[in-house]
Amino acid sequence: MSFVTWAALAAILLVIAPVAAHLLRRRRAEQRPFAPTAIVPASPPAARRRSKLEDRALFAIRALAIVALALLGATPLVRCSRLSLGRKAGASVALAVVIDDSLSMRAPGPGKRTRFETAKGDAVDLLTNAREGDALGVILAGAPARVLLSPTTDLGAASKVIESCAVSDRATDLDGALALARASLRDLPHADKRIVVLTDRADGHSDSTPIGDGIDLPVWVPQHGQQPEAGDCAVIRAERRQTTLAVRVACSGSAPARGRSLEARAQGRAVASKPLPPFDDAPVTGADISLELKADGERVDEIRLVGPADSIPDDDFAPVGSTSSNLAIAVVAEQGSSSIATGGPPAVEQALEALETGAVVRPLPVAPETADELAAYMAIVIDDPPGLTPEARRALTAWLDKGGVALLAIGPRAASAPIGSSLEPFLLSAPRWETSAPAGIDVASATILGPSADGLAELHPRGRGQFENGPRSGLQPLVKWSDGAPLLVRRTVGRGTAYTVSLPLAADQSDLVVRPAFLAMLDLVVDHARARGSSRRIEVGASWSFDDARSLEARDQRGLVAVELIEGRKRIAPSIAGRYDLHIDGVSESRFAMVPERELDLRVRPVSEVATRAELGGTTSSIDISRYVAFALLALLACEMIARGWMAFRERG
Amino acid sequence: MTHVASDRAWTTQVDWGRLAPLRLRARTVAEGVYAGAHRSRRRGPGVEFGGHREYVPGDDLRWIDRHALMRHDRLMVREFETETDRALHLLVDATASMSYRGTRGAGAKVAFAALIAASLARIALTSGDPVSLSWIGGTGARPVGATSGGEAFERIVRALSEINATGDAHRHRQVFERTLAPIARRARRGAVIVLLSDLIDLPEESREQFTALGTAGRRLVAVQVLDPDELDLPFEGTVRLRALEGEAVVETEPALTRARYVAAMDELSRTWASSLAARGGRLVRAATDADPIDLVGQVLRAVAEGTS
Numbered sequence: 001m002s003f004v005t006w007a008a009l010a011a012i013l014l015v016i017a018p019v020a021a022h023l024l025r026r027r028r029a030e031q032r033p034f035a036p037t038a039i040v041p042a043s044p045p046a047a048r049r050r051s052k053l054e055d056r057a058l059f060a061i062r063a064l065a066i067v068a069l070a071l072l073g074a075t076p077l078v079r080c081s082r083l084s085l086g087r088k089a090g091a092s093v094a095l096a097v098v099i100d101d102s103l104s105m106r107a108p109g110p111g112k113r114t115r116f117e118t119a120k121g122d123a124v125d126l127l128t129n130a131r132e133g134d135a136l137g138v139i140l141a142g143a144p145a146r147v148l149l150s151p152t153t154d155l156g157a158a159s160k161v162i163e164s165c166a167v168s169d170r171a172t173d174l175d176g177a178l179a180l181a182r183a184s185l186r187d188l189p190h191a192d193k194r195i196v197v198l199t200d201r202a203d204g205h206s207d208s209t210p211i212g213d214g215i216d217l218p219v220w221v222p223q224h225g226q227q228p229e230a231g232d233c234a235v236i237r238a239e240r241r242q243t244t245l246a247v248r249v250a251c252s253g254s255a256p257a258r259g260r261s262l263e264a265r266a267q268g269r270a271v272a273s274k275p276l277p278p279f280d281d282a283p284v285t286g287a288d289i290s291l292e293l294k295a296d297g298e299r300v301d302e303i304r305l306v307g308p309a310d311s312i313p314d315d316d317f318a319p320v321g322s323t324s325s326n327l328a329i330a331v332v333a334e335q336g337s338s339s340i341a342t343g344g345p346p347a348v349e350q351a352l353e354a355l356e357t358g359a360v361v362r363p364l365p366v367a368p369e370t371a372d373e374l375a376a377y378m379a380i381v382i383d384d385p386p387g388l389t390p391e392a393r394r395a396l397t398a399w400l401d402k403g404g405v406a407l408l409a410i411g412p413r414a415a416s417a418p419i420g421s422s423l424e425p426f427l428l429s430a431p432r433w434e435t436s437a438p439a440g441i442d443v444a445s446a447t448i449l450g451p452s453a454d455g456l457a458e459l460h461p462r463g464r465g466q467f468e469n470g471p472r473s474g475l476q477p478l479v480k481w482s483d484g485a486p487l488l489v490r491r492t493v494g495r496g497t498a499y500t501v502s503l504p505l506a507a508d509q510s511d512l513v514v515r516p517a518f519l520a521m522l523d524l525v526v527d528h529a530r531a532r533g534s535s536r537r538i539e540v541g542a543s544w545s546f547d548d549a550r551s552l553e554a555r556d557q558r559g560l561v562a563v564e565l566i567e568g569r570k571r572i573a574p575s576i577a578g579r580y581d582l583h584i585d586g587v588s589e590s591r592f593a594m595v596p597e598r599e600l601d602l603r604v605r606p607v608s609e610v611a612t613r614a615e616l617g618g619t620t621s622s623i624d625i626s627r628y629v630a631f632a633l634l635a636l637l638a639c640e641m642i643a644r645g646w647m648a649f650r651e652r653g
Numbered sequence: 654m655t656h657v658a659s660d661r662a663w664t665t666q667v668d669w670g671r672l673a674p675l676r677l678r679a680r681t682v683a684e685g686v687y688a689g690a691h692r693s694r695r696r697g698p699g700v701e702f703g704g705h706r707e708y709v710p711g712d713d714l715r716w717i718d719r720h721a722l723m724r725h726d727r728l729m730v731r732e733f734e735t736e737t738d739r740a741l742h743l744l745v746d747a748t749a750s751m752s753y754r755g756t757r758g759a760g761a762k763v764a765f766a767a768l769i770a771a772s773l774a775r776i777a778l779t780s781g782d783p784v785s786l787s788w789i790g791g792t793g794a795r796p797v798g799a800t801s802g803g804e805a806f807e808r809i810v811r812a813l814s815e816i817n818a819t820g821d822a823h824r825h826r827q828v829f830e831r832t833l834a835p836i837a838r839r840a841r842r843g844a845v846i847v848l849l850s851d852l853i854d855l856p857e858e859s860r861e862q863f864t865a866l867g868t869a870g871r872r873l874v875a876v877q878v879l880d881p882d883e884l885d886l887p888f889e890g891t892v893r894l895r896a897l898e899g900e901a902v903v904e905t906e907p908a909l910t911r912a913r914y915v916a917a918m919d920e921l922s923r924t925w926a927s928s929l930a931a932r933g934g935r936l937v938r939a940a941t942d943a944d945p946i947d948l949v950g951q952v953l954r955a956v957a958e959g960t961s
C-alpha cells in the first residue's frame with residue numbers, strides 16, 4: 001500500500017478523540033463550596049443513567065464515523081481477497097461460468113466451506129466484478145451437463161440463477177459442460193470470450209487431457225490452494241430379497257472403508273449390521289454385501305454406513321427397494337439361428353451385455369403369452385419370430401399399454417408366418433421378405449443412431465423385410481434404407497413403444513449385428529425403456545419419462561419434485577439419490593435414484609497451464625468499496641441526528 | 654461562569670469587595686436613609702391609652718381588656734403610649750457560611766451584613782439610641798455592649814471590620830443560644846433586635862430561640878442575607894457542591910434541580926417569616942447585590958411595622 005493509503009488508514013487513530021472527550025466529560029465534577037448545599041437536591045439517578053446511555057450511543061456513532069471516513073480516504077486502495085476477472089484494455093467480456101454441481105463437490109474445500117460453496121462464492125464474486133455490457137452464462141457440470149442460463153447481459157437474472165444453484169448427487173461431466181459453454185459463447189459479439197470452470201476437477205478422468213486443452217477459447221480454472229484430501233464411501237443401492245439385503249457399497253480406495261460397517265435400520269433403530277470387507281486401493285472399488293434379516297416380514301427402511309466419518313456423509317445411506325426395481329430385459333431368439341460362429345449366446349444377448357447397462361438379460365424360448373409374465377420385464381427383444389400367437393399379441397399389447405418397450409427384428413421366418421399369426425402390435429399388416437437389399441442406408445436419415453450411423457452406409461444383408469409404411473400404419477421411420485424403405489420404425493402403443501427393424505439379428509443373415517450402429521440401436525431401446533420408467537432404479541442424472549401420463553406427481557425426501565416437459569414428454573430427472581414416491585394417473589409407486597459409482601473417483605484431473613494464467617484473473621484484486629463506505633457514513637450521520645432528536649424529545653418529556 | 658475563590662479563603666478572610674471601607678460606606682448609607690427626628694412611640698405600659706391589639710402569648714395578663722373580651726369574645730390587650738428604651742441590638746452571623754461570595758455579589762455575605770449593621774447603628778446612634786453588637790461564630794469577634802456615646806459608632810465599626818467568618822453553627826448548636834442569652838437579659842421593652850444572617854446551617858431550634866425574644870415588647874427583625882448565587886443556583890453542567898458548615902456534599906445538575914432548590918430556599922424563608930410574624934417580627938430578605946440604602950430602609954420599615 002502506498003503512503004497515502006497508510007496515512008488515510010492512520011486517521012483511524014483519531015477514533016481515540018471521542019474516547020478522550022468522553023473520558024474528560026465523564027471525569028468527576030469539580031467540587032465547589034456552596035453554603036446552602038444541604039438544601040440542594042441531588043440529580044435523579046435515572047437522569048444520569050439516561051445521560052450515560054445517550055453518551056455511549058453518540059460515542060459509538062462518532063467512532064464509527066471516523067473509521068468510515070478513514071476507509072473512505074483509503075479506498076479504492078484497500079485490497080480485498082475475492083475472485084476477480086482480468087480484462088483486456090477494459091473491454092466487455094462474455095463469460096460462461098461452469099459450476100460443478102456433482103456429488104464430489106459436497107466434500108470439504110479450502111477453509112470451512114464445502115467445494116460447492118466455494119465455487120458458488122466464486123461465481124458471485126465474478127458476477128460482482130462484472131460491468132454493464134458483460135455477458136454471463138451459467139452451465140452446470142453435473143452429468144448430464146446442462147445450460148442453466150444462456151449468456152445474458154441481464155446481470156440481475158444471472159444473480160438469481162447463481163443463487164438458485166444447488167449441489168446434487170450427479171456424476172461429473174466436465175467435457176460436456178465445456179462443450180456447452182463453448183457453444184453458448186459462439187454467437188456472441190464480444191471480442192473477449194472466456195470460460196471459467198469452478199470445479200474440484202474430480203470427474204473420474206484423472207488420466208484424461210488437462211482441462212482447457214483442445215478448446216479454442218480461453219479457459220480459466222481458478223485455484224484456491226491445496227484442497228483437503230478427500231475419501232468417500234457410498235451406499236450405491238440396497239435391495240431386499242426375502243430375508244436377505246443385497247447392498248452395493250463403493251469406496252474411493254481402502255482408507256474410507258476402514259473401521260466402518262453397514263447397518264440396516266427400521267425407524268432409526270438398527271436391526272442388522274455387518275462390517276465392511278477390506279477394499280482395494282483402486283480409485284473406486286465396489287463390493288456387493290449381503291445382510292441377513294431375522295425374519296421375512298421384518299421391516300427395513302434404510303441401509304447406513306456407520307463408523308468413522310468420511311468426506312461426504314450425504315451418500316452414506318440409501319433406502320431399501322425390492323429386487324423388481326432392477327431393469328430386466330427379455331430376449332426371444334432362437335439359439336440355433338441367432339448364435340454367432342464364435343460361440344456363446346445369441347448376438348443380441350451379447351450386445352446387451354456389452355452395453356453394460358446394468359440390466360438383467362433373460363433369454364426366453366417364446367414370447368410370453370400372459371401379461372403377468374411380461375410384467376417382470378421392462379423391455380423385450382424378439383428376433384425373427386414365426387409370427388405371434390393371439391395370446392402373445394394380447395399380452396404384448398396390454399404390457400405396452402402400461403409403458404413397456406419392445407424391439408422386433410423381422411427375418412425370413414417372420415415374413416412367412418403361419419395363418420392366424422401376425423406381428424401386431426408391432427405391425428398392423430403382414431411383412432414380406434425380399435432376398436435382395438440395397439447396399440446401405442440413408443445416413444442422413446439415421447441421426448438417431450449418432451456417429452455410428454456412418455458404419456451402415458455399406459451394409460450387406462442377404463435380404464430384408466418389407467412392410468406397409470403408410471400413414472395409417474402408425475409407424476414412424478427412424479432409419480431408412482438408401483432406397484427410402486424403412487430399416488427402423490417406431491410405433492406408439494398406449495404408454496409404451498414398439499420398435500421394428502427390418503433385418504434379423506442373426507449374423508448369418510446380415511452384418512448388422514457386428515456394426516457399432518447395432519449397439520447404438522439397442523442402447524436407444526434400453527435408454528428408452530429406462531426413461532419410460534421401465535427401470536425403477538436409475539442413476540442420478542438420468543431421467544424417467546412418462547409420455548402418456550395424464551397426471552403425474554413425484555416427491556422425494558425434500559418435497560415435491562419438478563416435472564419437466566421436454567419435447568412434449570413429461571420427465572423427472574432426480575438430482576439427489578434416494579427414494580421417489582410417484583403418483584401416475586392415480587397409481588402410486590416408489591422408484592430409486594442411485595449415486596453414480598464412478599463419481600467416487602476423487603482423483604483430480606490436471607489443468608492446462610494456459611488455464612491458470614494470471615491475465616485471466618486472480619483471487620486478489622483492488623476493489624473500490626468507497627460507495628459502500630459512503631453509504632455507511634451517511635447512515636451514521638442519520639443515526640446521530642435521530643439519536644439527538646430522541647435525546648431532545650426525552651429531555652422535554 | 655461563576656467565580657469561586659479557594660476553599661480556604663472563604664473561612665479566613667472576609668471578602669469586602671465593593672463594600673469597603675465600611676465606615677464610609679455605612680455613613681453614606683445612613684445618610685441616604687431618611688432617619689430624621691422621630692418620636693419614640695412605643696406602645697406598652699404607660700399612662701396614655703394607645704389602643705388595643707390582639708393578645709399574644711407572653712403579654713402581661715394585667716393588660717387584657719375584659720370589656721373587649723366580653724364584647725368581641727376575643728382576647729385584646731390595652732396599650733399605652735410611653736417613652737421607652739430604644740436600644741438597638743445587632744446580632745450578626747459570622748459563621749463560615751457567611752463568608753460566601755459569588756461573582757454577582759458586592760462582597761461576602763458577612764461583609765454585606767456588617768455594612769447593614771453599621772448603617773443601622775449609625776442611624777440609631779444619630780437618634781440617641783444605644784446600640785449593642787453580638788456575634789454568632791466568627792474569629793476576632795468582639796461583642797460591643799449597649800452604648801450610645803460619640804465613640805460608639807467607631808467601636809462598632811472597628812468590631813465589624815475585624816471579623817472573620819468561621820465556625821460551624823450547625824455542629825456547635827449551643828453557639829446561637831449562648832449569644833442570645835445576654836440579649837434576652839439586657840433588652841428591655843421597646844428594644845429592637847436585628848438578626849443579620851443567611852439563616853442557613855443554623856440549628857433547627859434557633860428559629861424558636863430567636864422568636865422567643867419577641868415577648869415583653871421587644872421588636873424582632875431578621876435580615877436574611879443571601880448571595881445572588883444562592884437565590885437561583887446559576888451553575889451549569891454537573892457540579893459537586895460542598896457545604897461550608899457540616900459535611901454535606903451533593904452532586905447535582907442544576908438544570909434539572911434548580912426549581913426544587915429555589916422552592917426549598919423559599920420554604921426556609923417562609924418558615925422564618927411566619928414564625929417571626931407570630932411574635933410581631935418581620936423577615937427581610939436581602940441579596941448582596943442589592944442597594945444597601947433600600948435594604949436599610951426596608952429594615953427600618955419592618956421595625957416600624959412591628960412597632961405599630
